[in-house]
Amino acid sequence: ANDKSSIQYSDTVSASGSFENVAITAPSSISEMGADITYQDQSGTNALNTDIVLKLSANNGSNYTNATLVALPDFASGIKCAKVNDLSVTAGTQLKYKIEFANQAAGSKEARIRGVSLQY
Secondary structure (H helix, E strand, O other): OOOOOHOOOOOOOOOEEEEOOEOOOEEEEEEEEEEEEEEEEEEEEOEEOEEEEEEOEEEEOOOOOOOEEEEEEEEEEOEEEEEOOOOOOOOEEEEEEEEEOOOOOOOEEEEEEEEEEEEE
């Protein structure tokens, strides 16, 4: 008989990935966009533009442009805020954002996006 009581399992969970919104239709062609995000460092400290990356598109995601997020004062206790203004994008009327995550690891670095607001 096999004695499996000495077998140990360990689980390391790490994540990268992204999410994007359903396109918002602008009333006319847009070539500059901005955004505000609110986020939480659930674990560790997430670096803007490295661990949390924002990309904007005005042509339904066919072309995304990397945004340089700038930190703002905290929105509320534990909720951080960042923005980008007047980012030049490929012109269009179907506005989207994409948030990409890197270097995420359970218990050591976990970002939670709490809100995204587009300006156009």
